[in-house]
Amino acid sequence: MSTSVPYFHHFQKDTTGIERPVRFTFPFCYDPHELSILAAEQVQTYLAGQNDFIHNFGLMDGQEGLVIGKMFGVLVVQDQEGNLGFLAAVSGKMAGSNKHRYFVPPIFDMLDPEGFFLREEEHINQINRNIELLQKSAELKELRENLVQCKKHEEQILSERRKLHKKNKAERKERRIAQQPCLPEQAYQELLEDLIKQSYRDQHHYDVQKEKSTQQIKLAEDALNHILDQIEELKSERRTRSSNLQNQLFDQYHFLNARKESKSVLAIFTESKNIQPPAGAGECAAPKLLQYAFNHQLTPICMAEFWWGSSPNLEVRKHKNYYPACRGKCEPILGHMLLGLNVDDNPMLENPAADKELEIIFEDEAIIVVNKPAEFLSVPGINVKDSVQTRIQNRYPEMDSPLIIHRLDMSTSGILVLAKSKDAHQFIQDQFIKHTVKKRYTALLDGLISGKEGLIDLPLRVDLDDRPRQVVCYEHGKPAQTKYKVVSIEGKNTRIHFFPLTGRTHQLRVHSAHQKGLNCAIIGDDLYGKRADRLHLHAAFIQFVHPLTKSLVQFEVKDPF
Incomplete structure (x- = not known):
């Protein structure tokens, strides 16, 4: 039986033998359900062969246009007649449009030519052009130079006046000294009075000239400020219009949840984070899909998001890989929209180290060296407190020390050094x-690399929209360098040694996966590659000077994979 709901797609493959999930997907950490994978593959087949739009995903050599890969989402749903199907969505706009035959529409179409957004945006763009014209005008340049020259000229006049008055003062002093023994008292007093008058006259002339110079400079400043004031007025108007436009835009975004409760994006971000929504909040695929489902009485079953196209320059995104929803924009919104659905548990609230033992490989009166298992925190987290540090603190409650000297990612196994004293x-x-x-x-590594050894130099910073993910950023990133050496080729995988020269968050993971690094993610990297049984990254060796013996010590633990 077909459904009359637009954008509802039937599965092309038989799904009768596939067991439906008991609970809906937790969107920030998941393995795609088989139904979601079928839906995603059907969307990918459409993307590979469609003629509905032209967009350069970077998958075909020589295609014109800026290369922009996109995140797509699928939401498996059931309609009111019990039909199983799916909805598809793209994050943001694509091919310069928000409306596509295959994908659900946006919650608000900012690109509607008859809508307020484009009209006001054009007004703001015109203000920007006017500001730029004034800032780059020959008149402004000439007035700036004129002010500089005017100040220099007037300062030169005053400087010459000061030199002349200094010379006059010296001459008056010489006359006082020279004439005192030569003149009668009465004549000498008259001379002094005349010299004082000359001093006053010089000061008066200087004050008159200083006032003239001030007036000349003010005229030059006024002429310059006439244009600068115009620029500032335009900037003030731009700020006001931009703020009003943003608030008007926020008013268009109200999100439903499974209980049919509606809440504005402003209220959602104010209540959850006490901040204004970031740009693009509500434009990602997941909110679009859920909003459309709730508006059309479709029951969500499971969902997944995948990347289609070349990786962007900053982030690590692999073609056809599945990714969790972003946290910066989507976490508050989806937190509201999922209310009323029976959702999978948040695995980040669970303690993955609960049944794991912490192996101590060396201990003396100064240090403790442990072999940290994978999925074991180095220090207490926001939700999970169990960690290497808390385990050691519980074992040695009498120690008064910071303990942890360095850290390993929760998913990374291997050597961790702790101190017993400050x-x-x-x-x-x-x-x-x-x-x-x-x-x-x-x-x-999940693949093969061409080189045998080398140096990766890619600066890193946190992804402000999707913490704790890191991105490559040459403008604001911190320096990050990693030496590497290939150990062996194992089928379709590469075993490699990394020698980090810096210690940035996720450094080895990003340097492995990023297209400007090795372009080959570590197996099991759920942030930058594909999920597996574990992250295949192990801190195998460390060498440093012992704090008491002052001798080099080194520790090594065999790779667990």
Whole structure:
């Protein structure tokens, strides 16, 4: 039986033998359900062969236009007649449009030529052009130069006046001294009075000239400020119009949930984070899909999002890989929209180390060296407190020390060094700061790389819209360098040694996966690659100077994979 709901797509493959999920997908950490995978593959088949729009995803050599890969989402749904199908959506706009035959429409179409947004945006763009014209005008340049020259000229006049008056003052002093023994008292007093009058006259002439110079400079400043004031007025109008437009735009975004409760995007972000919504909030695929389903009485079953196209320059996105919803824009919105649905548990609230033992491989009066299992926090997290640090603190409650000297990602296994005293902590930490500690990591990459060894130099910063993901950023990123050496080729995988020269968050993971790095993600990397049984990254070796013996010590743990 067909449904009359637009954008409802029937599965082309038989799904009768596929068991439906008991609960809806937790969108920020998931393995795609088989139904979601079928839906995504059907969308990918459409994208590969469609003629509905022209967009350069970077998948065909020589195609014109800016290369822009996109995130797509699928939402498996059931209609009121019990038919199973799916909806599809794209994050943001595509091919210069928000409306496409295959994908659900946006919650608000900013690109509607008859809508307020484009009209006001054009007004703001015209203000920008007017500001730019004034800022780059020959008149403004001439008036700036004129003011500089005017100040220089008037200062030269005043400087010459001061030199003349200084010379006159010196001459008057010479006359006072020279004439005092030569003139009668009465004549000498008259001379002094005349000299004083000359001094007053010089000061008066200087004051008159200073006032003239001030007036000349003010005339030049007024002429310049006439244009600068125009620019500032335009900027003020732009700020006001932009703020009003943003607020008007926010008013268009109200999100439903499974309980049919509606809430504005402003209220959602104010209540959850006490901030204004970031630009683009509500334009991602997941909110579009859920909003359309709730508006058309479709029951959500499961969902998934995948990347289609070349990876962007900053982020790590792989063609056809599945990704969780972004946290910066989507987490507050989806937190509201999922109310009323039976959703999978948030795995980030669970303690993955609950049944894991912490192996101590070395201990003396100064340090403790442990072999941290994968999926085990180094320090307490926001939700999960169990960690290497808390385990050691519980074991040695009498120790008064910062303990942890360095950290490993929760998913990374391997050697972690802790200090038993503040002096030991400081001594070893100084070596980390000076980059004299030698470390070696082993990783198994999901693919083959061409080079045998080399240096990766890609600066990193946090993705403000999707923490804790990191992005490559040459403008604001912190320096990050990694040496590497291929150990072996194992089928379709590469075993590699990493020698990090810096210690940035997710450094080895991003340097492996990014297209400007090795372009080959670590197996099991759920942020930058594909999920697996574990992240195949292990801190296998460390060498540093012992805080007490002052001798080099080194520790090594065999790769667990």
